Structure formats: C-alpha cells, structure tokens
Amino acid sequence: MNPVDQAIISQALLSAAREMGIKLYRSAYSSVVRDGKDASTGILDCTGQAVAQSDELIPILVGSLSITFRACAERYPVETLREGDFYICNHPYHGAHHLQDILIFVPIFFEGELLGFSASVAHHLDIGGGAPGMNTSATDYYQEGLIIPPSKYNLKADWQDDGPFQRFLAANFRVPEMTIGDIDSQFAACAVGADRVRELAAKFGPATVKAAMSEMIAYVERRVRAAVRAIPDGTYFGEDCLDDDGLSDEPLAIKVKLTVAGDQLSVDFEGTCPQVKSNLNAPFASTVSATLACVKSVLTGDDVPFNEGATRAVSITAPRGSLLNPNPPAPVRARMEAAFRSYDVVLKAFGAAIPDRAVAPGYDCTTGFCLSHLKDGRFRVFLELRDGGYGGSAKGDGCDAVAGPLSNCTNTPVEQIDADYDFFRIESYELRPDSGGRGRHRGGMGSTRTYRILEDGVRLSIYADRFKFPAAGLAGGEPGAPGGCFVHRGDEVITVRTKDDLPLRRGDLIVLASGGGGGFGEASARDEAAIKLDQKQGYVTA
Structure with missing residues (x-):
C-alpha cells in the first residue's frame, strides 16, 4: 500500500464510524440514545472483522460486533446477501450483550462487489418482557424481553412502509414509537457508513480500500503486541467482588490471572464465582469486550484505534457456567456490574505488572x-x-x-x-x-x-x-x-x-x-x- 493512501483511507474509515455515531444519536427518539448516547457504530470488512469503530460512544458495545456478526453469517452466509438485506440480533448467547442492545449489520456493495459492512448497536428503552424498561425479578432471559436470534431480513420488503418485521416488533414493545424510532436511527447510521465506504471505493478502487482495511487491523495487532512485549514476562493477579446477587447478602468474587509471554497476553478468569439466579450474569461477549477495553486503554494511546487486531494478541477465557460465561437461560439484564468488575480485576493485574501506569x-x-x-x-x-x-x-x-x-x-x-x-x-x-x-x-x-x-x-x-x-x-x-x-x-x-x-x-x-x-x-x-x-x-x- 502507498503509505499516503493508507493514512487517508484509514482516517476516512474512522471518520465514517464517528459520523455514523453522530447520525445515530442525533436522529434517535429516546433520551437514553439521543442524550445518553448509549450506542455504538462501526465498519467491518467483508469477512466481518471490525476495522473502525466510533471512539466517542460505548466501549463495552464495540468489542462484540465481530462476535455477533459471525453468529449471523454462520446462519446466513455473506455470499447469500443482496442489496437491501441486513443482519439483526440481540441474543445474549449469540454474541450480543443483553436483549436491550439490538445489533444491525448492513452489507456495503459497490458495483456488485461486497466491500464490507456498516454496523450499529443501541440500547432500547423497552423491548417487552415482564416489566416496563427493566424486569429485575427475571429468573431467565425469556422474561427480560423479546429475543431476536441471528437473523436476515430485507429493508424494503420486511421493514420499510410498516413492513411485517417492523409491525411484529412494535406489537411486542410498550413504547413502540421510541423503540422503532431508535431502530430507524440505527439504519440511518448504517446508511451513512455505507455511503462513505462507497465514496472511498469510487476514489481509490475497491481493491485498495480492502487492502487498507486489512492493514488497519494488522497495524493495531502490531501495536498491541509491541505494548505487551514491553511488559515483564510473568503471571499477575487481580481480585474484586460485587456487593451481592440481589437475592442474598453473599458477595460475588471475580478473579483473573494475567499471563504475559513475549508478545502474547493471556487473560483467564478461573476462580470467578458460579453464575447466579438473578440478572447479574455477563454473557461471554461482554466479558471479552470489557477485557479488551481495559487492554486497549492501559497499553495503547489515542493513536491506536480499536479493531479486530487487538483480539489477535489477547486470548480470553472464563469458566463455563461462571458469572462471566453463564449457561442459558440465565438472565443477563444487569450484566454491566460483572463486566465492570472484570475490567477492574484486569486493571489491578496490570497495576502489578506495570506500576507506573x-x-x-x-x-x-x-x-x-x-x-x-x-x-x-x-x-x-x-x-x-x-x-x-x-x-x-x-x-x-x-x-x-x-x-x-x-x-x-x-x-x-x-x-x-x-x-x-x-x-x-x-x-x-x-x-x-x-x-x-x-x-x-x-x-x-x-x-x-x-x-x-x-x-x-x-x-x-x-x-x-x-x-x-x-x-x-x-x-x-x-x-x-x-x-x-x-x-x-x-x-x-x-x-x-x-x-x-x-x-x-x-x-x-x-x-x-x-x-x-x-x-x-x-x-x-x-x-x-x-x-x-x-x-x-x-x-x-x-
């Protein structure tokens, strides 16, 4: 790649992701998205690897874009997609976080060639379930709202003009004007991202844009590996706890073992408490996102974007059936509490490894x-x-x-x-x-x-x-x-x-x-x- 073209295209893709975020929250209906900005946006390559993501919105949401995309593509291969199709999912055991976060992926075609995907995710005020907005007494995730498994629909046939999929969703929401309005803002954001990528393809050629995407991912991997290599090899530990599970007074322990070996970082949450009956369980996608957010913030600076490259230098494991990797149908609405504690224990482990930070x-x-x-x-x-x-x-x-x-x-x-x-x-x-x-x-x-x-x-x-x-x-x-x-x-x-x-x-x-x-x-x-x-x-x- 011409380094000048690489720099221009890379910054243009990052700018597109940020512009998508602005479009999303400025066109949103609910205060939680419009004012609180509880949403995120990004650009993925044609294989679903995250390339550029909005850095001003929600870190916990960006790390799972690729995980959710893979669940959708496994069910509906990318080669079956046509203009106007989109993936949608909010299933917490297929890459999403909790049911209130709906993820949408729109394919970007240029002269019939698939260049990549624009993606958006937003937290919605109400998606049905056992109580308005938040069902704190849920004992499984079915009680927390309407479940959208990894799915493929068409914007014109299924959504626009009061389409059947839109009517189905609206019939299950208590505040349909807010939720449907926010989903429309997600589609608007994805349209902006797709337009910007097509503009780049028209100017530089699709092959050059794809090559620039691959290099952006490789660059982040190199930077993260270099930062890991600068940490003394060894094993470092962190431990913290949640107050309780809401049903008893027992604290919930979260532990991590962080192992540095050359340029590879291993994060293992062995020793974390078992999953609970209340909604504090964190789906593994949330654990991955929280861990990567901590790694990114501690080891790199603002000049390193967050994309798929960060995941290549870091391996993350959590015991199956634990608070950080529960088995379905465990409820997950309040998963952020456990996710935050996983962030904190990784931060403590880094503090032992590199005290100056x-x-x-x-x-x-x-x-x-x-x-x-x-x-x-x-x-x-x-x-x-x-x-x-x-x-x-x-x-x-x-x-x-x-x-x-x-x-x-x-x-x-x-x-x-x-x-x-x-x-x-x-x-x-x-x-x-x-x-x-x-x-x-x-x-x-x-x-x-x-x-x-x-x-x-x-x-x-x-x-x-x-x-x-x-x-x-x-x-x-x-x-x-x-x-x-x-x-x-x-x-x-x-x-x-x-x-x-x-x-x-x-x-x-x-x-x-x-x-x-x-x-x-x-x-x-x-x-x-x-x-x-x-x-x-x-x-x-x-």
Whole structure:
C-alpha cells in the first residue's frame, strides 16, 4: 500500500464510524440514545472483522460486533446477501450483550462487489418482557424481553412502509414509537457508513480500500503486541467482588490471572464465582469486550484505534457456567456490574505488572435507574445510567462524576428530562463532597440526584453496585465512598437495595447517590496546595 493512501483511507474509515455515531444519536427518539448516547457504530470488512469503530460512544458495545456478526453469517452466509438485506440480533448467547442492545449489520456493495459492512448497536428503552424498561425479578432471559436470534431480513420488503418485521416488533414493545424510532436511527447510521465506504471505493478502487482495511487491523495487532512485549514476562493477579446477587447478602468474587509471554497476553478468569439466579450474569461477549477495553486503554494511546487486531494478541477465557460465561437461560439484564468488575480485576493485574501506569479502581458500575408509569393506557418509561468517580492514579486525581470507563454515557440534561416527562421532576443535582478516596492523588467524586414523584402508580426499578464494597484505594490510598439509594416518604426513609423494584407514591423523593473512586498513594503525601484548592471548591470538608 502507498503509505499516503493508507493514512487517508484509514482516517476516512474512522471518520465514517464517528459520523455514523453522530447520525445515530442525533436522529434517535429516546433520551437514553439521543442524550445518553448509549450506542455504538462501526465498519467491518467483508469477512466481518471490525476495522473502525466510533471512539466517542460505548466501549463495552464495540468489542462484540465481530462476535455477533459471525453468529449471523454462520446462519446466513455473506455470499447469500443482496442489496437491501441486513443482519439483526440481540441474543445474549449469540454474541450480543443483553436483549436491550439490538445489533444491525448492513452489507456495503459497490458495483456488485461486497466491500464490507456498516454496523450499529443501541440500547432500547423497552423491548417487552415482564416489566416496563427493566424486569429485575427475571429468573431467565425469556422474561427480560423479546429475543431476536441471528437473523436476515430485507429493508424494503420486511421493514420499510410498516413492513411485517417492523409491525411484529412494535406489537411486542410498550413504547413502540421510541423503540422503532431508535431502530430507524440505527439504519440511518448504517446508511451513512455505507455511503462513505462507497465514496472511498469510487476514489481509490475497491481493491485498495480492502487492502487498507486489512492493514488497519494488522497495524493495531502490531501495536498491541509491541505494548505487551514491553511488559515483564510473568503471571499477575487481580481480585474484586460485587456487593451481592440481589437475592442474598453473599458477595460475588471475580478473579483473573494475567499471563504475559513475549508478545502474547493471556487473560483467564478461573476462580470467578458460579453464575447466579438473578440478572447479574455477563454473557461471554461482554466479558471479552470489557477485557479488551481495559487492554486497549492501559497499553495503547489515542493513536491506536480499536479493531479486530487487538483480539489477535489477547486470548480470553472464563469458566463455563461462571458469572462471566453463564449457561442459558440465565438472565443477563444487569450484566454491566460483572463486566465492570472484570475490567477492574484486569486493571489491578496490570497495576502489578506495570506500576507506573497503575490506576485505583473507580466507582465503576452501571446504575441502571428506571421510572415507569402507565396512564390512560399509555406507558411512559424513563431510563438513565448514573455517574461515579474515577480512581486516582500515579499521575493525578480521578475524574469527578463521570460515566464508568466501559459505558461512557453522557449526562442527560435536567431540562430535557423535564420536557419529556411529567410524572416526576428532578429537584437537585450536585457533587458529593468527601466521596473520593483520600490519597496523594484523590479519587474522583460521585454525585447526588433527587427525583420528586408527581403521580401515583410510578414504579422504580434499579440495578447498581458498590453500595456495600466501595472502590478500593491503591498504593496506600483510601477507598472512595459507597453509593446508595433512598426513598423519603414523609418521615419514613426506605433504603433501596442495589437490585430492587418497588412501587412509589405521589410526593415520594428519591435520593440517588453515586460513589467515589479510590485514592492513590498515602494521603499524607498530598500536595498542600491541592488540599486547599479542594477545600476552597467544596470538594472536601475541613
């Protein structure tokens, strides 16, 4: 390849993936996609290997594109595809994460030749199941929503103009205008990606574009292998736990053994607890995605895109029947809690291997917070993912009140929520002083958000973690504050569990507090000027 052409095409493909992401969330209907940006997009080559993926959206979603694609292509070979066809899947045991994440793959043809695929995935507000938005009591994944196995349909024949597949899906959703609207935004994003790849083929030729895709994958593999080679050979360990499974008080252990041998990295989650009856199980695709996201963030920089090349230098295993590789039909709706803990244990293992890059654990959990209301025969579903503090590191303090490193969701503006929902209002939103763990570099702070319920019949569903076991400090740093959720009803205060579901009354005030990240280094070594600045800004008290 001409290196100039390679650079131009590579950056154009990355730009196309980012543009796809912008198209997706700007045309989306639901707040969770439109404002929270709980979605991702990418370009795959003609064999389904990920080439370029949007780096501003959700890391946990990008690592499984190729896995889900292979499940679809195995059932419907790529050579059978025609213009207008698309793959679709949300099956958690065929590469997807949980049923709310629907993946779509659209083939890109140029003058009759298959160049690759544009792909999009988004989290949908409601896809049916046993409860609006979130069924926290599900005992198998059939109760969590409508299952779309690896499938092939045609956009014109099956979807557009109120096609049969669209009508079938809409009949199973409580908020069909939101869910169908968001799926349409996924198709729009894929159309943009396909157009950009065809433009490149028209300018450089299809053979050159395909060669550039192969080189992009090879480049990432070389960079990851070089980074692994720089780590001292050996075996390193990490361990953490989830608060509980929502059914008992027993913590759920997650362990990892990280082995470095030359330029090959092996990640083995042997010793992780067995799968549970509640919805905390993480499908293996989520475990793979979380692990690769950690490897990418620790070992490479912004100049290395995330694609199939990263997977070639890393082997990932988890015991079958464990929390990180469950057997069907285990429910998986809240799989992000286990995925985050797998990220944390790999991060701890890297901290032992390369201490100069060590980072203390952050709050690192997804607080899935859902309010739903049925009035006059119409469901309203509100869903958002709350923030938390990052851990301090050898280089500086942790970030305050941001999404965890696997979710990257943005803050949903209070004004937008007020405009969209009339059965509750947000009364306060602020940082939590003293929630970051003390240390030479403190952990990031969490936040507190309060919701006033304005109607009877509202239902709260939540899954979260780190209400019991906060983010630990590192190298002598102190732990961050745990999170918590409480319902204030007159003089009564109801403690909400990390995995809970309860009816609300008009006038109830929900206080949802996220925790902070762990501190790094001894607190006595913190710079005096940094302490005074934290006190001046109200981040810590005297």
